[in-house]
Amino acid sequence: MATAAPTPEQTGRRRSWRRLPVVHQLRQSVGLQRGMLIAGLVLMGIFVVTAVFAPLLAPYEYGQLRDAQGSFGAQQSPSGDHWLGTTVGGYDVLSRVIWGSRTALYVIVIAVLLSIVLGILLGLVSGYFGGWLDRVLVVIADAVYAFPTLLLAIVVAIVISGGQSKMWGGIFAAAISITVVFIPQYFRVVRAETVRIKAEAFVESAKVIGASNRRIMTRHVLRNATRTLPLILTLNASEAILTLAGLGFLGFGIQPTAAAEWGYDLNRSLSDVSSGIWWTSVFPGAAIVLTVLGLTLVGESLNDLADPRLRTRRRAADVPEDEVQDAPAGTPEVAAVPGGTLSGPDGVGAPHTGGTRA
Amino acid sequence: MTTTTTEPTTGSTEPAGEATPARKRRSGGGGLGSYLLIRFLLIFPTIFILVTTVFFLMRATGDPITAALGGRLPADQLAERIREAGYDRPLITQYLDYLGDLLQGDFGTTLSDRRPVSEVLTTFGAATLELSVYALLVAFIVGIPLGMIAAYFRDRTPDALLRVFAILCYATPVFFAGLLLKLIFSVWLDWLPVAGRASTIAEIQLQSVNNPTGIALIDAIQTGNGEVISDVLQHAILPAIALGLLTAGVFLRLVRTNVIGTLGTGYVEAARSRGVPESRLLRKHAYRPALIPIITVMGLQIALLLVGAVLTETTFEWRGLGFQLSQYLQARDFVAVQGIVALLAVIVAVTNFIVDVIAALIDPRVRY
Numbered sequence: 001m002a003t004a005a006p007t008p009e010q011t012g013r014r015r016s017w018r019r020l021p022v023v024h025q026l027r028q029s030v031g032l033q034r035g036m037l038i039a040g041l042v043l044m045g046i047f048v049v050t051a052v053f054a055p056l057l058a059p060y061e062y063g064q065l066r067d068a069q070g071s072f073g074a075q076q077s078p079s080g081d082h083w084l085g086t087t088v089g090g091y092d093v094l095s096r097v098i099w100g101s102r103t104a105l106y107v108i109v110i111a112v113l114l115s116i117v118l119g120i121l122l123g124l125v126s127g128y129f130g131g132w133l134d135r136v137l138v139v140i141a142d143a144v145y146a147f148p149t150l151l152l153a154i155v156v157a158i159v160i161s162g163g164q165s166k167m168w169g170g171i172f173a174a175a176i177s178i179t180v181v182f183i184p185q186y187f188r189v190v191r192a193e194t195v196r197i198k199a200e201a202f203v204e205s206a207k208v209i210g211a212s213n214r215r216i217m218t219r220h221v222l223r224n225a226t227r228t229l230p231l232i233l234t235l236n237a238s239e240a241i242l243t244l245a246g247l248g249f250l251g252f253g254i255q256p257t258a259a260a261e262w263g264y265d266l267n268r269s270l271s272d273v274s275s276g277i278w279w280t281s282v283f284p285g286a287a288i289v290l291t292v293l294g295l296t297l298v299g300e301s302l303n304d305l306a307d308p309r310l311r312t313r314r315r316a317a318d319v320p321e322d323e324v325q326d327a328p329a330g331t332p333e334v335a336a337v338p339g340g341t342l343s344g345p346d347g348v349g350a351p352h353t354g355g356t357r358a
Numbered sequence: 359m360t361t362t363t364t365e366p367t368t369g370s371t372e373p374a375g376e377a378t379p380a381r382k383r384r385s386g387g388g389g390l391g392s393y394l395l396i397r398f399l400l401i402f403p404t405i406f407i408l409v410t411t412v413f414f415l416m417r418a419t420g421d422p423i424t425a426a427l428g429g430r431l432p433a434d435q436l437a438e439r440i441r442e443a444g445y446d447r448p449l450i451t452q453y454l455d456y457l458g459d460l461l462q463g464d465f466g467t468t469l470s471d472r473r474p475v476s477e478v479l480t481t482f483g484a485a486t487l488e489l490s491v492y493a494l495l496v497a498f499i500v501g502i503p504l505g506m507i508a509a510y511f512r513d514r515t516p517d518a519l520l521r522v523f524a525i526l527c528y529a530t531p532v533f534f535a536g537l538l539l540k541l542i543f544s545v546w547l548d549w550l551p552v553a554g555r556a557s558t559i560a561e562i563q564l565q566s567v568n569n570p571t572g573i574a575l576i577d578a579i580q581t582g583n584g585e586v587i588s589d590v591l592q593h594a595i596l597p598a599i600a601l602g603l604l605t606a607g608v609f610l611r612l613v614r615t616n617v618i619g620t621l622g623t624g625y626v627e628a629a630r631s632r633g634v635p636e637s638r639l640l641r642k643h644a645y646r647p648a649l650i651p652i653i654t655v656m657g658l659q660i661a662l663l664l665v666g667a668v669l670t671e672t673t674f675e676w677r678g679l680g681f682q683l684s685q686y687l688q689a690r691d692f693v694a695v696q697g698i699v700a701l702l703a704v705i706v707a708v709t710n711f712i713v714d715v716i717a718a719l720i721d722p723r724v725r726y
Contacts, residue, residue: 285534
């Protein structure tokens with residue numbers, strides 16, 4: 001090994017950035033799959049940039065009803081002053097669409113961070129130690145997992161905010177309710193991987209040397225158990241947006257004066273549609289679709305690339321050397337993603353596996 | 359389809375006979391009987407966990423009467439109402455009472471219109487069932503053939519277009535899909551009605567039926583009036599498409615993935631080497647095994663479908679359980695919300711069980 005690489009440090013560093021989750025897949029992909037991945041990344045990029053620079057991009061504030069020339073007026077059709085028209089409440093549609101991306105981003109970040117931390121922790125502990133705690137957690141996770149996301153989110157939203165809220169209250173209500181639903185998904189994946197890795201020889205040898213449980217879990221198991229997470233992460237982010245919008249649509253959103261939220265705006269536009277006013281619903285709706293589309297495209301491409309049956313192969317001559325080595329490393333991921341059916345929207349994770357094992 | 363309608367009854371009655379779990383588990387180790395029994399017994403902790411979670415979460419914020427009427431009633435009257443309803447007792451007593459009521463099928467009484475939640479279910483459940491069946495039909499008709507086409511043209515243009523279509527199907531929130539359909543087909547083209555389950559005239563005729571089932575189409579057929587039937591069908595088209603496309607996208611992708619998987623297996627390879635044309639391989643060889651995962655996925659689709667139904671019904675004022683739920687949400691009637699959510703938990707748990715039974719009967723690999 002040592003003689004084979006003249007500058008081991010250098011190649012090591014070059015390898016490491018190539019092995020970053022998305023970069024690695026981008027290099028691995030070809031043709032259509034690469035196109036889908038890039039399209040998804042671009043849409044995601046636009047979403048994040050819009051969210052970050054919302055104050056600069058939006059012509060008005062999200063809760064602004066009037067400017068120097070007086071009130072905006074309700075349900076005004078698109079014009080020079082209001083490119084996308086105004087809503088039934090008299091807000092500027094374009095501004096609310098732009099500000100809405102910021103609310104969505106907050107919710108995604110909080111929800112995904114919380115559920116990853118809690119889900120990984122629980123999955124790791126449950127899978128590593130096993131026993132009755134493991135069984136109880138698996139049954140609970142299965143129960144929550146099978147339950148309709150939005151209904152659970154409604155219940156949690158009622159608890160946290162009583163259903164109506166200010167900006168951060170609403171954001172946390174949505175984020176935490178989504179977290180509750182997502183924890184089981186991370187839990188299941190990490191637990192299954194942990195159970196598998198626990199039996200590997202390197203864990204055994206670490207035990208023999210006398211490494212503590214904590215050290216084995218963090219250094220040996222965790223690093224190997226989190227390989228499929230980028231995939232679940234993107235799919236969950238898209239589900240977070242849909243759940244947030246669903247809550248908003250059912251009237252559990254954030255008050256229009258506290259923040260802009262796409263689902264709430266769609267709810268308000270419900271009556272506009274019957275009278276032919278299209279701009280109040282089409283634009284916030286399109287914002288949701290494009291954001292979710294971007295996240296799903298990335299998630300699905302990662303899913304396909306992780307599954308050797310679905311990966312489009314490069315012609316033999318084009319394959320660089322280091323990717324040939326990757327091939328066997330890709331196989332364990334298939335175990336966690338059977339048939340490439342694991343995803344956010346449909347959440348297909350073989351409902352019986354956890355149940356019967358318990 | 360015939361198997362899906364007949365199997366549930368045999369599946370759910372078999373384990374109900376309490377067939378001595380210890381003996382069965384020892385004998386088979388992985389037999390169908392023990393699998394079904396374990397699966398059946400798991401329904402109870404599932405429902406128990408969900409109902410308990412929902413109960414304590416809802417009570418964590420305070421009592422439902424303050425939530426519904428707080429600020430609208432003087433303090434002493436409010437306290438009186440709370441005492442009457444028993445919300446001033448210790449939480450654990452309330453919880454045990456609640457569990458006892460649930461066992462007797464009593465899901466509570468709504469605050470806003472004082473109806474038993476179970477009555478809400480019987481009144482509005484049929485409408486939700488009807489919508490879900492239509493949506494599943496749309497999902498099958500659209501999703502399965504398109505998934506096979508996508509698999510056949512793997513990595514070529516039709517496949518790319520179909521995959522983007524599938525992703526669009528579940529990237530679009532059902533309520534936005536509903537709004538768009540309404541805008542295009544009801545408002546701009548004026549082809550289909552905007553909302554509701556039937557027009558007013560048809561509604562009156564439907565109510566005059568002797569034994570109304572609550573399923574608009576069946577009631578319409580009972581009237582024997584062709585106009586009523588077509589009216590009811592016209593009202594169902596847009597909601598069914600809005601909700602159905604969501605599931606169709608999932609089916610499309612699933613069928614595509616699995617057909618591609620089976621097209622690479624040994625027996626298909628063998629048939630190909632005998633010179634069986636590619637289109638026939640698809641129709642005769644790869645098609646059936648690729649449908650099994652759909653049945654497994656159906657269980658999870660039920661949950662998705664129910665959520666979708668809540669949103670679709672609100673969009674189209676389709677007076678079903680979901681529409682009713684959103685009405686209660688608006689009215690802050692959390693007793694009703696809790697009742698309906700608990701009820702849906704039971705429905706989801708039971709349908710999941712039935713789907714697992716069907717999957718186990720069809721595919722021996724499931725029951726290990």
